[in-house]
Amino acid sequence: MAIFEYAPAPESRDVVDLQPSYGLFIDGEFVDGSGPAFKTINPATEETLAEVATATADDVDRAVRAARKAFGGWSGLPGAERAKYLFRIARIIQERSRELAVLESLDNGKPIREARDVDVPLVAAHFFYYAGWADKLAHAGFGTRPLGVAGQVIPWNFPLLMLAWKIAPALACGNTVVLKPAETTPLTALLFADICRQADLPAGVVNIVTGAGETGAAVVAHPDVNKVAFTGSTEVGRLIARTVAGTGKKLTLELGGKAANIVFDDAAIDQAVEGIVNGIFFNQGHVCCAGSRLLVQESVQEELLDALKRRLTTLRLGDPLDKNTDIGAINSAAQLAKIRELSDLGESEGARRWSPECELPSKGFWFPPTVFTQVAQSHRIATEEIFGPVLSVLTFRTPAEAVEKANNTPYGLSAGIWTEKGSRILWMADRLRAGVVWANTFNKFDPASPFGGYKESGYGREGGLHGLEAYLDV
Amino acid sequence: MAALRCPYGGGDPGRDRPKAPGLEVETLVGDAVVVSTVTSSLADVASSDAALRAFLHGLPGVDRVGADQRAAVLGTRSIKTTAKAAAIDLAISMVDLTTLEGADTAGKVRAMCAKAMRPGGDAPRVAAVCVYPDLVAVAVEALKGSGVRVASVATAFPSGRTSPEIKVSETGMAVAAGADEIDMVIDRGAFLSGRYMKVFEEIVAVKAACGDAHLKVILETGELATYDNVRRASWLAMLAGADFIKTSTGKVSPAATPSVTLIMLEAVRDFRAATGRQVGVKPAGGIRTTKDAIKNLVLVNETAGDDWLTPEWFRLGASSLLNDLLMQREKLATGRYAGPDHFTLD
Secondary structure, three states, rough: OOOOOOOEEEEEEEHOOOEEEEEEOOEEEOOOOOEEEEEEEEOOOOEEEEEEEEEEEEHHHHHHHHHHHHHHHHHHHHHHHHHHHHHHHHHHHHHOHHHHHHHHHHHHHHHHHHHHHHHHHHHHHHHHHHHHOEEEEEEEOOOOOOOEEEEOOOOOOOOHHHHHHHHHHHHHHOOEEEEEOOOOOHHHHHHHHHHEEEEEOHHHHHEEEOOOOHHHHHHHHHOOOOEEEEEOOOHHHHHHHHOOOOOOOOOEEEEEOOOOOOOOOOHHHHHHHHHHHHHHHHHHHOOOOOOOOEEEHHHHHHHHHHHHHHOOOEEEEEEOOOOOOOOOOOHHHHHHHHHHHHHHHHHHOOEEEEOOOOOOOOOOOOOOOEEEEOOOOOOOHHHHOOOOOEEEEEEOOHHHHHHHHHHHHHHHHOOEEOOOOHHHHHHHEEEEEEEEEOOOOOOOOOOOOOOOOOHHHHHEEEEEOOOHHEEOOO | OOEEEEEOOOOOOOOOOOOOOOOOOOOOOOOOOOOOOOOOOOOHHHOOOOHHHHHHHOOOOOOHHHHHOOOHHHOOOOOOOOHHHHHHHHHHHHHHOOOOOOOOHHHHHHHHHHHOOOOOOOEEEEEOOEEEEHHHHHHHHHHHHOOOOOEEEEOOOOOOOHHHOOOOHHHHHHHHOOOOEEEEOOOOOOOOOOHHHHHHHHHHHHHHOOOEEEEEOOOOOHHOOOOHHHHHHHHHHHHOOOOEEEEOOOOOOOOOHHHHHHHHHHHHHHHHHHOOOOEEEOOOOOOOOOHHHHHHHHHHHHHHHHHHOOOOOEEEEOOOHHHHHEEEEEHHHHOOOOOOOOOOOO
16 A cells, blocks of 8 residues: 555535526527437536536527627627626636536546646636737737627537637627537536626627537528637538538638657656646547657657656546546547547557556546557557547657658647757747647647647637637638 | 545556665666766766766756646645645654754753654654754754654755865764764855866765765755756765755755755656665755645655655655644644644744
């Protein structure tokens, strides 16, 4: 037995007032949906958290009409007035941060430490940041005319953060929104609806419609939507691009990734190891910009992998609400099946699989942190997005080879460079075809920094000044 | 559902276990933690100023942002109930109860020694008391047979600004007076001006003067300023024979920050993997609360591991910390805080 065992330190669920069922948020009111209700579960225990309404095409239409009705008044407000609402929302998010963090952890399966220290603070920061732009649009260089109604479809990996990335710039620019959260993680979006009411946001400015793919398709296809923003899989992104083509709707897509995290032999090894861990095991690897391909220089491969494996044995997997948990639950049975399938494939294609010894809970959806070595570029685990806690390790010999391998993917969302040599960082960053290049860090987000992909990782940028362009009639 | 911890060391056994005792390990080439620039044996590392410099500068760098971030995350560990109770007792047993004031007297030292042996209630005794050399005899007398060790600062503590001869003779006098442990300071001036061999030779000389006494080498990390320097100084001290590496004198701020302790823990971990010799770590200065102490234990637990979680290999240099530990200990046992006057001032 270890000398220093941490006792369970669960965050209290009592801060969250879970309703047995939730409706849609349309025109400032919670209303019933016309479709059959669906259950949202806690992926760590498989217990049902609540029943949630399904929005049909008719419901979506009601939501879009409410947004359209609200558009005139909202876009007509002086920017400084819109800013007041956004600032108010940001402050309420901070005030209710514990509630939001616990609910996010419950519905998503992510560790409370991450929901508390990363997700929710960034959500508030995004609203603060774009509140600041609302009265300064004339200085951003994209004009000041909003587009109209934005239809937004977001994924389950960062439910509230993706909502913030979508809603904050949309509202700052004077648009109104209809947002569809993912069917496995609708609860924080519905809590956000309550925050909008608390902030006295005019009715119809924000509408939340819940449901699965069909609801999302109805949002995207609605003829009175002027702008579509989607974060999710490349596959669905393609469908959306097809639907939207020729309609005049403005479109931004933030899709999959297969980021290379490149470690040179002169890297700060201990911090590189932390960066690798943070790159692929943060949020159970459910991160579109996850550093899922580790490219390590052959001359330090052995020592780096030893250090990485040693570090992985200290990861704490278990109850997401425990404040000391590092790795939470996989979000859904479907996702777990996909991770298992690709991992099994990795083994059968000849890569070597390694996980630290760790017991998985018997209930819920779990996958141990996994490292594949002896991975070749041709293996499917090196080319396909796994979206789970699975790292593929490849090697390189020269900087040029590192760039070549890093770019050799249909995706191009992010990349990481680990070296103590500044000139090499700049040389690499120039050549990497990825929207975000991190140097000596990974998965670092800031509302002031634009985020988005090359190639099949999507188009358009979210965040920063660049993020305004997507919501203005340029 | 309880947190399921992947047990430490469940991964690749043998990798970070001692390979051979002593410093005379044959070669470092190709070893896990050692940089590719090292081509000579570890014994040769200090064969010349140039070799020593090349070795220390060949160590992997430390990225400040990343190191601070890791220390901060470990600082969020929530240690409650039974874990907290165990941690408090472990922390008490690791305290080097210290008084290093110009106004120290035999009476003050005797009072502190009494507290060191019986801190209060059924709390364990502390690891050692730490005093100036001229008060070693007093402490030795007061602690006789208690198991509490006597540590003495030496080598012109805290600045270290005197001749090597005086440093060595001061060490010898403290040992002769019965000190079990010597806390020496390195010559930061020499270190910062790149004269690593001078620093190395002084440590070797003081180590020789220590005889059987354990040598703790104080790096005074607050004056070394960069984390790269902290790592280099750690290795330098270990190569020169330090039994312990210690962050600070307590006279300079910042003292034992979590990041610095983290880097030193990484250094002793890597040093053992490379040489098989285990070296202890002692953060000192600025550790005042139970929370600080527990954060230090978390750093040890998740960086160096179980092998360092004993008073033999990890110490907390502090004076006021002990009372806070005792206060929290009582709070855990009784459910309420007792007033400060329920804890003796010594």
